[in-house]
Amino acid sequence: MTKQGAPAIPAIEVRGLYKKYGQNSVLEDVYLTVKPGEVYALTGPNGAGKTTLIRTMTGLAFPTDGEVRLLGRDVHTDGQRARAYLGAVVEAPAKFYPQFTGTQNLQVHANLSAMAPGGRKISRDRIREVLALLELTRMADRRVQEYSLGQRQRLGVASAMLAEPRVLILDEPTNGLDPLGIGLIHRIVTSLATGGCAVVLSTHHLREIATYAHTVGILTGGRLVDTVDLRARQAAYRFRVDDPLGAAAVLERLPFVRRVSTRTPYAIAHLGGESRVPDALSHLSAEGIRVFEASPDHFDLYEYYRERVEQA
């Protein structure tokens, strides 16, 4: 039983992770924490170590040093229990037995999931449900060798969410998907996170994940060089005004404004939420500042990432 007020166990905890292949160091001193309900996007240049990190986090690869805990259990020493609530796709496209149908493959995964200590049987209805959710009902009884790249990828996500995971780890989940497929994966990931599932996904599509990830980790040269909290970044609003410097001075005096900057013709303020925008507008108007436009100042993750990787 969890004591009231006790801090929640992180869904994923990576501590001091090192991975070497011979003399070649692939991961160096990686620390990472993902809370339940958080969407964590892992990005970085090719060869940065993303896939190795994901394989080590899921227990497929073993670290040279450090540890990975899923819901408080070490994935390398207590793997069976640690993976009881894990759903993961570590290859793009997801791999299945080509000679079996989509339903048969999911049935194999359902049977294996039930092998968890205290694991419950996954019903055929649940298999049908996830296939329908991923728009694969039509393909359910076809052999996987007949599936397109995108269909395999969607079947991978179906398999990952089959056992109602509390930790979801996806490597390049939108690779090979058309725009509608990408939208579908976004909706599913967001919905799972809303239900309390921690999601880690690796991706190169920065502008795409900026719309729904909560945190972005930038991995380069095997080191996690930065962790960006997108929720804090997206609380900024920009005001197109006739006097940006004057507007910045007005905004700075407001108690709910955390940070102010200017980018002519805009004054940019971190307000802490959309509900503060009318207050800010009324104060600017009261001080004689003419406001032509007010809108969220979207954080350009791509630009930030480029700078960060170049500096590293």
Add this chain to the structure above:
Amino acid sequence: MLTLLSLELRKLFGARSVHLALLVTFLMPLLWAFAPRLSALIQVNLVSGWQLPAVSIGVTIGYLLPLFIAVTVAEMIGAEVAQGTLAPLLLRPVDRTKVIASKLITALTYPFLLILTTVLGSLLAGIPLGFGTFTGGTGLGPGLFVGVGQLSSDAAFAEVLRGSLLSGVVLMPIAALSLLFGVLYLNTAAAALATFAALIVMRLLVVLPETIQRILLTSHLGLYVQQGDITQSLVLLLIYTAGFGLMSIFAFDRRDV
């Protein structure tokens, strides 16, 4: 465990290499029915259908059966790695030991399956010779093909059954060795070649003193025709099987996939 075992057996029966091996081992003995020089080559005048299993096993146990076993068992790991299906399996809450143990059990079953099809094919080919009482031996009992007098069909069946089971036991260490190389190389071709190379090298070690020869795996491949006390050979073959099997389990336990 049963879930994993049934999955492994399903995959085994779905593999092309298994289809081919089962087909060859079943059809090849049929050649004996149309092979006029067979008696001259094995220097035995075949008089009963019960003698054909020994001919088939004798011809294939040296190279063909070990080859089929080495390739298929190596494929149990190598093909899964190549088609990327091993990782999704290990992402489920299953114990790695159970995963590899189920592969090991399936691998150890495979030699018996091949022997079964070999014997069935041989018995089919032996129909023209008949299965009644005959004078001579099955090639798997005392006196081999010459025998020790008259042999009833029941006694002949018992000899064939014993010889077949022992042939399966003889091939078990080869299956376990191939699985070990499969875990070490994670590649079908490399593991199958390594298994075959190991067997050939062991055969070449006849140059070593007899005491060393006695503990070599390849010195006991004729167990299926051996009469009298076979305990020592049997125990040694089982030790080899268990040893290679345990090494596979330990190697797989912390193997990056």
